[in-house]
Every structure is written in structure tokens, then in C-alpha cells.
Amino acid sequence: MFDYNTRAAKFKFQGEVIVPGDKSIAHRAITFGALADGVTQISNFSYSDDLAVTTKVFKKLGAKIHTEMSNNDMIIKGVNHRLKSLDDPLDIENVGTLESLLLGVLATSNNEYTVNGGNFLKKRSIDRLVVLLQQMGSNFQKLSNDYLPIKMQGSDNLQGITYQQDISSAQIKSGLVMAGIYAKTPTTIIRKLPTRDHTEVLANYFGADVDAKPDIITINPQNTHLTGQSLMIPGDFSSAAPYIAGALLSKGSEVRLPKVGLNSTRIGLLNVAQKMGANIMLESHSINIVEPYGDLVIKSQKLHGTTVTAKEVPFIVDEIPLIALLASQAEGQTVIEGIHDVHLQLSDRIRNMRVELAKLGIIMQVNDDSIVINGGQAIKVKDDVDSHNDHRIAMMLCVASILTETSFKIKNIESIDISYPNFLADFRKVLVACD
Ligand SMILES: O=C(O)C1=C[C@@H](OP(=O)(O)O)[C@@H](O)[C@H](O)C1
Numbered sequence: 001m002f003d004y005n006t007r008a009a010k011f012k013f014q015g016e017v018i019v020p021g022d023k024s025i026a027h028r029a030i031t032f033g034a035l036a037d038g039v040t041q042i043s044n045f046s047y048s049d050d051l052a053v054t055t056k057v058f059k060k061l062g063a064k065i066h067t068e069m070s071n072n073d074m075i076i077k078g079v080n081h082r083l084k085s086l087d088d089p090l091d092i093e094n095v096g097t098l099e100s101l102l103l104g105v106l107a108t109s110n111n112e113y114t115v116n117g118g119n120f121l122k123k124r125s126i127d128r129l130v131v132l133l134q135q136m137g138s139n140f141q142k143l144s145n146d147y148l149p150i151k152m153q154g155s156d157n158l159q160g161i162t163y164q165q166d167i168s169s170a171q172i173k174s175g176l177v178m179a180g181i182y183a184k185t186p187t188t189i190i191r192k193l194p195t196r197d198h199t200e201v202l203a204n205y206f207g208a209d210v211d212a213k214p215d216i217i218t219i220n221p222q223n224t225h226l227t228g229q230s231l232m233i234p235g236d237f238s239s240a241a242p243y244i245a246g247a248l249l250s251k252g253s254e255v256r257l258p259k260v261g262l263n264s265t266r267i268g269l270l271n272v273a274q275k276m277g278a279n280i281m282l283e284s285h286s287i288n289i290v291e292p293y294g295d296l297v298i299k300s301q302k303l304h305g306t307t308v309t310a311k312e313v314p315f316i317v318d319e320i321p322l323i324a325l326l327a328s329q330a331e332g333q334t335v336i337e338g339i340h341d342v343h344l345q346l347s348d349r350i351r352n353m354r355v356e357l358a359k360l361g362i363i364m365q366v367n368d369d370s371i372v373i374n375g376g377q378a379i380k381v382k383d384d385v386d387s388h389n390d391h392r393i394a395m396m397l398c399v400a401s402i403l404t405e406t407s408f409k410i411k412n413i414e415s416i417d418i419s420y421p422n423f424l425a426d427f428r429k430v431l432v433a434c435d
């Protein structure tokens with residue numbers, strides 16, 4: 001266990017941070033690169049614990065993957081959809097995004113696979129996606145009710161389905177898109193709400209035909225042949241988010257975040273901050289063929305409470321702990337509506353956020369479909385806190401630590417390595433003690 005002892009002073013942010021490449025896009029880039037025909041070159045690929053697992057899994061399935069650590073380049077020689085057959089189970093540890101992408105991919109192969117996971121994923125039902133893949137013609141043998149491990153035999157003769165989304169999850173949608181790309185007939189997804197669209201964007205970039213409209217997605221598999229591509233991964237907005245929240249909250253801050261991904265399905269935190277009265281500067285904005293990015297400049301500002309609607313929730317799903325912290329320091333009340341689906345997917349995160357913030361004197365009301373947070377709650381440290389091995393909670397607690405002069409420990413802080421192994425070094429680099 002590594003404990004992060006916060007220093008007994010208030011801090012502000014000053015300077016520039018180059019955040020790691022986007023984890024969510026990188027999972028997809030590896031998946032498409034591994035499946036495609038030919039060579040894929042990925043630049044600005046940042047290793048993290050989760051991406052190491054995805055790389056390991058697709059290497060086992062036959063892709064040749066080489067990473068140039070010195071310059072963050074990854075080169076993949078894809079298998080052209082001829083996945084290697086395996087005797088051993090594939091261990092996806094606790095990588096939720098990989099779970100959905102992989103089940104979708106394996107569903108399209110005639111080989112038999114066993115997929116196992118870590119303690120967290122073994123407690124999260126996979127039934128929603130499994131049922132859809134079964135309807136398409138894939139066979140699953142559950143070894144433990146609705147949970148991992150699972151034994152499956154896919155098929156190269158899957159039939160497309162129509163899926164009316166009952167839950168707004170990018171991961172379930174992505175699993176279905178992967179299977180739909182290699183099915184024999186089109187698949188249609190009737191959306192509940194739009195969610196992050198990296199799978200659709202990259203699918204088309206690699207040569208698939210995925211028509212994504214606001215209400216409906218159609219995957220047309222006819223004549224699909226995925227071929228290797230070159231792409232640059234922008235900075236991870238979710239890794240930039242702790243600096244955005246921290247700089248907004250700590251007086252006298254100004255932080256610059258170059259080349260951060262600005263895909264509109266990811267940047268809900270910026271919209272929420274703007275609704276709370278913040279003015280965030282965008283210094284340049286580029287589209288790198290695949291995904292947009294730009295340089296953000298954040299200064300500390302006075303915030304007021306707001307209402308976050310259900311429609312906005314899929315675009316803030318990983319930033320809810322930071323938004324709760326922002327809301328607790330704003331003037332007036334904030335309500336986050338429509339969190340029912342987040343509860344189903346990330347129930348532990350919401351509960352743990354509430355429990356750990358309470359140890360810092362911040363109280364919120366978590367209902368089945370909403371969170372209510374009163375503003376103006378000064379941090380009063382009552383106990384050490386715990387990340388519960390959730391990297392997003394750990395980073396949010398680091399931000400909270402700079403708002404108080406009382407030191408506290410964050411247990412299980414090493415979970416930050418799941419997405420951003422260099423976070424503590426980067427974070428300390430831009431912290432300046434207040435006078
Ligand atoms: O597709 C993705 O890359 C992700 C989707 C979201 O999960 P849900 O699809 O469960 O909302 C998010 O919480 C997760 O961090 C990454």
C-alpha cells in the first residue's frame with residue numbers, strides 16, 4: 001500500500017501538463033488494429049495498466065504488437081480477422097471496456113474461447129451484452145451465472161439484429177458494433193441516449209460501414225474489409241479533468257493542457273463547468289482526421305450550482321466524482337439527474353465517492369436516479385480516505401487534498417496506474433503552495 005500524505009498547506013495550479021493519450025480511444029485502436037489486414041501505426045499511445053491488458057489479450061489472439069516506449073508509438077500487424085485459437089483462458093482482469101469489445105469480437109469467430117476477469121468484473125453482470133450476441137447466433141456457456149468466467153463459441157455466420165437500447169452504455173453498444181461489423185446482415189441500434197462514439201468513429205476509419213445518427217446506428221457489414229491505418233491519439237480528457245476541476249477550485253490557478261481530446265461525447269465536464277459559471281479558454285482546435293483535440297486553459301473561478309440533465313450524464317460518466325467535488329464548493333445546490341444507468345454500470349464508484357467525500361465533511365444525497373449536492377461545504381477532514389482501487393476516485397481525492405490545510409492519507413492510491421501512471425508526478429509538478 002502506498003499512502004499519499006498531503007502536505008499541510010493550500011495549493012494552486014500553475015503551469016502546463018501534457019496528459020497521456022486517451023485510454024478509451026486506445027482500447028479501440030488496438031482492437032481495430034489487431035483485427036485489420038495490414039499494419040496500424042498509433043502515435044501518442046500511453047501505457048497504463050488497463051492498456052497493458054488489452055495489448056496482452058490481442059497479442060495472445062495473434063496480433064503482432066510492438067511498442068516504442070521512447071516515443072509512445074505502437075505498431076500493430078493485424079490478423080485480418082483470423083484470430084488464433086487458444087487453449088488457455090483469456091484474462092481481461094478488471095478492464096470493463098475490453099470486456100465488451102472482446103466479447104463482441106470473439107462472437108464473430110468459430111473458435112471456442114474462455115474469458116476470465118478480476119474480482120471487480122466477476123461481480124458485474126455481462127448478461128446484457130451476452131443476450132444480444134446470443135440473438136445474433138453466438139453460443140455462450142456461463143460458468144458462473146451471469147458473471148465471468150464465460151466459455152463461448154462464436155460464429156462466422158452471425159445475423160444482424162435490431163437492439164432497442166434500454167441502457168445508455170457505450171461499452172454494450174461497442175460490443176454490438178464489433179459483432180455487427182462481421183455479421184452477415186445489418187444490425188440496428190435504436191439509441192436511448194447518445195454515448196461516447198469512439199467505436200463508431202474508428203470503425204469507419206478502419207473501413208467498416210457504421211452509420212451513426214443521433215437516434216439510430218446502422219452497421220452494414222456487406223463487403224467490409226478492415227485495413228491497417230495510422231492515427232494519433234489525443235490527450236485523454238478524463239485525465240485532464242482533475243486539473244480542470246483543481247484549477248477551477250484553487251484560487252490563483254492557471255493551468256494549460258495542450259492537445260486534449262475534445263470529442264463532444266466526452267467533454268460534458270466542460271459544459272457543466274460553463275453552466276456553473278466558468279469560462280474555459282480553448283486556444284486551438286484541430287481535427288486530426290479521426291478525433292478532435294485542442295489546448296485548454298483553465299483559471300480559478302467562482303462557481304454556482306446547476307442542474308445536470310439525464311442527456312448530459314453519458315458525457316460525464318467518468319467525471320461524476322469531480323463534478324460532485326466542484327458542486328460541493330460552488331454557491332447553491334447542484335442536482336445531477338438521470339444517473340440510473342450509471343448506477344447499474346458503476347454502482348461502486350457512486351457509493352465510494354459518497355462514502356469517501358463524507359470523510360472529508362462533504363455530504364451529498366444519492367438517490368436511485370439523481371445526486372443532490374449542496375454548495376459551500378468547506379472540507380473538514382475527519383479520517384483518512386480510500387480510493388477503493390478506483391483510479392477516478394483516487395484522482396478526485398488528490399484534487400480535494402489541495403483544498404484543505406489538513407493532511408490526510410489516500411489509501412490504495414496506486415489504482416491511479418489503471419489510467420494515468422504518471423499522475424502524481426505531473427500533479428506535483430504544477431502545484432504551487434499558496435502564500
Ligand atoms: O466505452 C468506454 O470506453 C467507456 C464507457 C463508459 O462506460 P459505460 O459504457 O459502462 O457507460 C465509461 O465509464 C468507461 O470508463 C469507458
Ligand SMILES: C=C(OP(=O)(O)O)C(=O)O
Nearest residue numbers: 094095096097098318392
Ligand atoms: C470505468 C472505467 O473504465 P473501464 O470501464 O474500461 O474499466 C474508467 O476508465 O473510468
